[in-house]
Amino acid sequence: MSTRSLHAFANVLADEARRIVRSRLRRGPSVRRKADLSPVTDIDLAVERRLRALIQRRFPEHGIVGEEFPRHQADAPFQWILDPIDGTLSLTHGLPFFGTIIGLHHRGRPVSGVIDFPMLGDRYHAARGLGAWRNRRRLRLRDVPAAKLPDEIISAADRSRFAKFGSAGAFDRLLRRHRHVRGYYDCIGHAYAAEGVIGAVVDYGVKLWDIAATRLLVEEAGGRFVIVRERGHGPATEYGIIAGKPRVVRWLERQFGVRSEE
């Protein structure tokens, strides 16, 4: 099975997710709270259920790990990682900044990654060795010269996310040292970093499925992706990540107290 075919199938999954989200949103989502008090809607569940069924029919030997249902075939070399709706707060409030994240890993290495924004009509996708795209346009990140770094927009998660990792001080310093810090929350910030409309995203408290497509998207676009924090273990592990244009990412690594290899 070629990377190209696997990526084509990831895009079929994203098409199907988009169709379900759009048709269900017309009716209005019903929201309930999960055990951790985070909100989940009937749309999240419907999308993940459908994607799991499609994957199991086409690739019965593959594993699946998704946000809403138990893990399937954890030992399989190929693992599909699914976040049916990333940005549920946006979805439940009628804001279009939520997406479906689909990642395929082979023995832990990303093969295909998709972030689809059903209400924006935008899809960011990448395949290992083949490139990254927004819809049909190839994404190629241009790094910034040092003198232009202050003009870049940096997207950061809520201060409370950093505080949980003991990094509230680093967050506060970032606000003082950099002029354009904004919050493009959830997957839209990751997509913007791959596109280069922002210099980088620094996101703390994300789980495996939140970043299932980000590394491949950013790296295939020519950017840098680093995991700078880990907390907890197993599927509950929370990460701190920085991704975007290489110079901006390395500058942020220094702000957040991470020794970079350069």
Place this chain on the structure above:
Amino acid sequence: MSTRSLHAFANVLADEARRIVRSRLRRGPSVRRKADLSPVTDIDLAVERRLRALIQRRFPEHGIVGEEFPRHQADAPFQWILDPIDGTLSLTHGLPFFGTIIGLHHRGRPVSGVIDFPMLGDRYHAARGLGAWRNRRRLRLRDVPAAKLPDEIISAADRSRFAKFGSAGAFDRLLRRHRHVRGYYDCIGHAYAAEGVIGAVVDYGVKLWDIAATRLLVEEAGGRFVIVRERGHGPATEYGIIAGKPRVVRWLERQFGVRSEE
């Protein structure tokens, strides 16, 4: 001249602005710094120049106050207030969250207001006594019951804007007291408040043209708009405003130390 006709003309101006922005963005904007170091592009200038010409041809007796050029006929009863591009940082970075703001006031009272988002293809507009719309859909804000207030999204400007008014402490308290504080900067936050997808916007350091359409949009949608701070005088006056669903606005007025009439 009826309110309806004046509002139709405001929409003609917005059509023309959208056409100019879209055609010039294809070439890429050229950016320079104004005296106050804020960025201005050739697109800002081209849009304001064209809107001024159209207004002067159709209503030679009306006044015009715009962000980029000197005031015209300051004593006229009808005043057009123009911000050709609100959200220049978004425009210069390739993000679609910038808009053209057009307001018409008669003896200080708003008659028509438009916020047009050329890249999103969305127009928020309102006419005194006739209602508020997003494109062709009428906007009607539903107020929130007290128990649901914590679920509302509140959009706030950068902390530095509040600090300038001595309100950094109120901003910090807001972050501690309310879970969903996000930054939908510039006019998109005002438009979202009129639409009700966020509970309210609190924006400090805005000038006359930044809020030229906001009061009418929010009030015609059934919301509440208040100016809570003023600093400086004349066209350089900077305001602090809160706008959105009445209960959320009143709650924010208390957070920012403003005595509300109720």
